[in-house]
Amino acid sequence: MDPIFVFEQLLNGLGFGLMLFLLAAGLTLVFGIMDTMNLAHGSLYMAGAYVAARVHEASGSFVGAVLVAVAATVLVAFVLELLIVKRLYARDHLAQVIATFGVILIADDAVKAIWGPSPVMATTPAALAGPVQLLPELPYPAYRLVLLAVGLLVAVGLYVLVNHTRVGMLVRAGASNRKMAEFMGVRVGRVFSFVFALGAALAALAGALMGPISAVQIGMGEAILIPALVVIVIGGIGSVRGAFVAALLVGLVDTAGRAFLPPLLRSVLPPALAADLGPAFAGIAMYVLMAAVLILKPAGLFPARA
Amino acid sequence: MLKLKNVAVSLALCGAVAAHAEPVKVGVALDISGPFATIGAETRDGLNLAVERLGSKLGGQPAEFIQQDFAGNPEQANQLVNRFLQRDKIDFFTGPVASNSALAVGPALFAAKVPFLSSNPGPSLFAGKQCSPYFFGVSYQNDTYDEAAGKVANEKGFKNMVLIAPNYPAGKDHIGGFKRLYKGTVKDEIYTKVGQIDYAAEIAQIRAAKPDAVFAFLPAAMGINFIKQYVGGGLKDIPLIAPGFTADQDVIEAVGEPTLGMLNTAHWAHDLKVPANVEFVEAFRKKYNGRYPTVYAAQAYDVVMAMDAAVREVGGKVADREAVIAALKKANFKSVRGEFKYGANNFPVQNYYLRVVDKDASGKLTNKLVGTVMEKHQDAYVGDCKQ
Amino acid sequence: MSDELHSAAIPSSGGVARWLPWALLVALALLPVVGAQLGLDYYVGFVRRMLIVMIAATSLNFILGYGGMAALGHAGFIGVGAYTVVALVDAGVSSAWTAWGAAVLVSGAFAALIGAVSLRTRGVYFLMITLAFAQMLYYLAVSLSAYGGDDGYGLYSPLELGAGRTTGDAALFFWVVLAIAALVFSFASRAAVSRFGHALTGIRDNETRMEALGYPVYRLKLAAFTGAGALAGLAGALLASHNNFVSPSTMHWTESATLLVMVVLGGLGRRWGAVLGVAVWLVLSEVLKLYTEYWHWPLGLMLIAVVFAAPRGLAGLFDDRSSA
Structure with a gap:
């Protein structure tokens, strides 16, 4: 197989993985630290995408649009935490799932009421709209390279934040043993609010950045929520490092499944059977990966809690 | 439980009261939420424009368009159609965007002899092996x-x-x-x-x-x-x-x-030079803030016009289903795509x-x-x- | 998982609890007769569907409410049951009992396999691994062109119930569903207070303790999970006959989520929880859709309200009232 093609697919896999990481990082932080399953994380992603798309169209500034989207979503998240999520921290996962599922239902109808049922336009900033010549034989979308860079930056930023700052220490303390942290005088409520806002900001960033290469429409949050959940479960809930590794793994496996599995099957199976099975296998690759990981390590690759 | 049953009974009574006025009833299953929400909104807009232009009448008879969301889910479409048939006693059916929903509701409608005028999907099964005199692919057949x-x-x-x-x-x-x-x-x-x-x-x-x-x-x-x-x-x-x-x-x-x-x-374009189309596109853009109609809006508009012509032809006697489908089959209405005829399978022979x-x-x-x-x-x- | 939402059903006192189920059963049995008189055929069908969903919800309530196993892939088993019927009908089987029986066995087998793997995990990991398996089944069905794939599969002739009658006979099929639902319900109620049920509740509350006491924890959980999967498959088979149509959308993860929501709404681990949850959810969504296209948010609001105001579910509200 052409090495450039393989390299390109590798890059694609990493890119998709990093996009999932942006969403999964917030999800896993909230989950790991507050022990709270927030299904409405996908709705925050949707909010980020919508606000960014509208502001970008109105102002013409993409960077400005992303910043406004993040700010607006953090504001929404602040209200959401105050009204609902805060009261869920002490509840069990099932109560959290049900209540945040309720939030999804409300959010989807709210978006429909504000922006209508049709998808809205989210354009790629003109400077990044075309491809750049990465190798003589390989043009690559400039915008995707930016996504790769942002994804990596966020990963590094989170690493520094969690491991080398005071806030990170509190966060880690909260994640590994909430009771102990409280006992030591950590103002857990504040840490929680901060983490929830951070998660929302990351979700909004992911949504705003994904807008130009995907459909900005109602339900977009639910569609990407499942892969993001798969990522945090594979990584071990609460572990940012786990989410990073798992996101890249899922991105690579999913891309490889789509790029290499169908031709492989075609070379070993009768064409009709291969045509049925290839895409089916490619579609479930990430779920098979998750099941396999959980069979070997029932608490994910990097369990955050003992 | 008792309370719930009361709700059910009172709903049923509403339905019964409405039936006495005897308007022509059209069941419209819409994709307002779900995977085809955008197209569903276009379908609704095209349909509502036609209804408005006809003064909520079909063939001069008062008509009722019962519109409801089924979230693009074939199973929900199936339930909705059962309600349309058993409770609302509809005379025509239209609306769903996707083939899977059309295939899910077809058999019940055909068994009840209610004409299904498709405002979009044209599944090959309904064009071939499972064709029915009660299905009209007013739009197109998928493959064409x-x-x-x-x-x-x-x-x-x-x-x-x-x-x-x-x-x-x-x-x-x-x-x-x-x-x-x-x-x-x-x-x-x-x-x-x-x-x-x-x-x-x-x-x-x-x-x-x-x-x-x-x-x-x-x-x-x-x-x-x-x-x-x-x-x-x-x-x-x-x-x-x-x-x-x-x-x-x-x-x-x-x-x-x-x-x-x-x-x-x-099979249609908004700049197609057909008088009915020019009129439609102008009215559509006027009603919906200058937006150009999609093919889905055009099809939904056509479906209502087709019903209108058929009801007129049978003189409002929509209970005579044989006459209604014979009238529908003539395609004797001013379609926005221009004149066309139905083939033996009730799918259009068109440009x-x-x-x-x-x-x-x-x-x-x-x-x-x-x-x-x-x-x-x-x-x-x-x-x-x-x- | 803490267990504020779980709490064993309080044995209801007084005669009401004793005769109410029977009265309800009689009322429901009369529905097709009365309905036909009053032209309420649609509502007979609606209640029939509600009863089928109640079977699925009851099975989920059993493993979730009594067993503490939060499965987010229950719709997968409903789908396996439905597709078993499709496969048999496609192969020429026409007896309802054969098709439904096979659906129970096949979905039970799937549940045993999936459970054997999934039960190694706990809590959210269990939630996600069951979801993963259901998603695999969903994508499998979507690409199964022999059974219509995403287009679904229409069951054009009703199944035979014996003595020349078929599932096309609306009233008879209603009674069959009612009888099955009543059997499942009483079976589940009995199982919940049996030694098996008590062991399961014990595992839910403290697994380590039960293990120390010598209970075969894993096997008990697997047995419950398999049984619940088989019952969900039965519901799927009945749903296939009810709709005369099967499509992969039955297995979509949102269907599993809705089932979970209905069970929690009604009251986890409560005898009437699943039944109540299904009834309220289905009736509300049916009614709301009549009046507005914005019918999702009131349901969402209700869920949030229930989580905060009635943490033990709607069935819990009744307990409070009767004890007050």
Whole structure:
């Protein structure tokens, strides 16, 4: 197989993985630290995408649009935490799932009421709209390279934040043993609010950045929520490092499944059977990966809690 | 439980009271939420425009259009149709966007002898083996758009192509339709996951295959995702050919510039010079803030006009189903696509056009009519229909 | 997972609890007769569907409410049951009992296999691994072109119930469903207070303790999970006959989520919880859709309200009232 093609697919896999990481990082932080399953994380992603798309169209500034989207979503998240999520921290996962599922239902109808049922336009900033010549034989979308860079930056930023700052220490303390942290005088409520806002900001960033290469429409949050959940479960809930590794793994496996599995099957199976099975296998690759990981390590690759 | 039953009974009574007024009843199952919400909204807008222009009447008779969301879920569509049939006692049915929902509700409607006028899907089963005198594919048969696209590819001299569609039967049907008339070489057929978000891997495959052009059947969000990423990936110079719904106004509005130059085929265009169409497009743009109608809005409008003509022809006696379907079969209404006739399977024998995404006088992106691809074209399944 | 939402059903006192189920059963049994008189055929069908969903919800309530196993893939088993019927009908089987029986066995087998793997995990990991398996089944069904794939599969002739009668006989099929639902319900109620049920509740509350006491924890959980999967498959088979149509959308993860929501709404681990939850959810969504296209948010609001105001579910509200 052409090495450039393989390299390109590798890059694609990493890119998709990093996009999932942006969403999964917030999800896993909230989950790991507050022990709270927030299904409405996908709705925050949707909010980020919508606000960014509208502001970008109105102002013409993409960077400005992303910043406004993040700010607006953090504001929404602040209200959401105050009204609902805060009261869920002490509840069990099932109560959290049900209540945040309720939030999804409300959010989807709210978006429909504000922006209508049709998808809205989210354009790629003109400077990044075309491809750049990465190798003589390989043009690559400039915008995707930016996504790769942002994804990596966020990963590094989170690493520094969690491991080398005071806030990170509190966060880690909260994640590994909430009771102990409280006992030591950590103002857990504040840490929680901060983490929830951070998660929302990351979700909004992911949504705003994904807008130009995907459909900005109602339900977009639910569609990407499942892969993001798969990522945090594979990584071990609460572990940012786990989410990073798992996101890249899922991105690579999913891309490889789509790029290499169908031709492989075609070379070993009768064409009709291969045509049925290839895409089916490619579609479930990430779920098979998750099941396999959980069979070997029932608490994910990097369990955050003992 | 008792309280719940009261609700049920009072609802039923409402239904019974309404039945005494005896308007013509039309059940409309809409995709207002769910995967086809955008198209559902277009269907509703086209339908409501027609209803408004007819003064809420069909053939001069008072008519009631019972519209309800079924969230694009075939099972919910099935339940809704049961209610339409058993409680509301509808005289006509229309609305669902997708083939799977149409296939789910068809049998119950046919058994109850209620005409189903499709405002979009034209599944091959209903055109062939399971055709019914009660099904009218007012729109088109699924494969015909792709057949037209295949012919366009021949005319443009595309010698080898890559075809891409979601991995479900409709995707395979559409690719089959394209291959029926396309004479060049198919370099690769790519089937993608239903509801896929990222298409980077497929785009890399296309680039590696170096085709003359690409045929893409990717409806709704999948099409939006794909086209955005296709152009961003530097494949702008490889032309995209698509059946009309992958490049209709809804997709254009959501994608913007990258759709510029996309070739697509349809049985209708908003700049088609037919008097009824000029009138329709003008009224539509007036009612909906200057928005161009999509093919879905045009079809829904046509469906209501077809009902109107049929009710008029039978003098309002919609209970005489035989007469109603005979009247419907005449297609004796001013369709926005111009005159057409039904084949033996109740699917239209009609023209198909090539459209290209371009800018209008005010710089707005929209489809422009290029020319006629096929005249009086009939679908490939009519031979399988024994009726 | 803490267990504020779980709490064993309080044995209801007084005669009401004793005769109410029977009265309800009689009322429901009369529905097709009365309904036909009053032209309420649609509501007979609606209640029939409600009863089928109640079977599925009851099975989920059993493993979730009593067993503490939060499965987010229950719709997968409903789908397996439905597709078993499709496969048999496609192969020429026409007896309802054969098709439904096979659906129970096949979905039970799937549940045993999936459970054997999934039960190695706990809590959210269990939630996600069951979801993963259901998603695999969903994508499998979507690409199964032999059974219509995403288009679904229409069951054009009704199944035979014996003595020349078929599921096409609306009233008879209603009674069959009612009888099955009543049997499942009483079976589940009995199982919940049996030694098996008590062991399961014990595991839910403290697994380590039960293990120390010598209970075969894993096997008990697997048995419950398999039984619940088989019952969900039965519901799927009945749903296939009810709709005369099967499509992969039955298995979509949102269907599993909705089932979970209905069970929690009604009251986890409560005898009437699943039944109540299904009734309230289905009736509300049916009614709301009549009046507005914005019918999702009131349901969402209700869920949030229930989580905060009635943490033990709607069935819990009744307990409070009767004890007050």
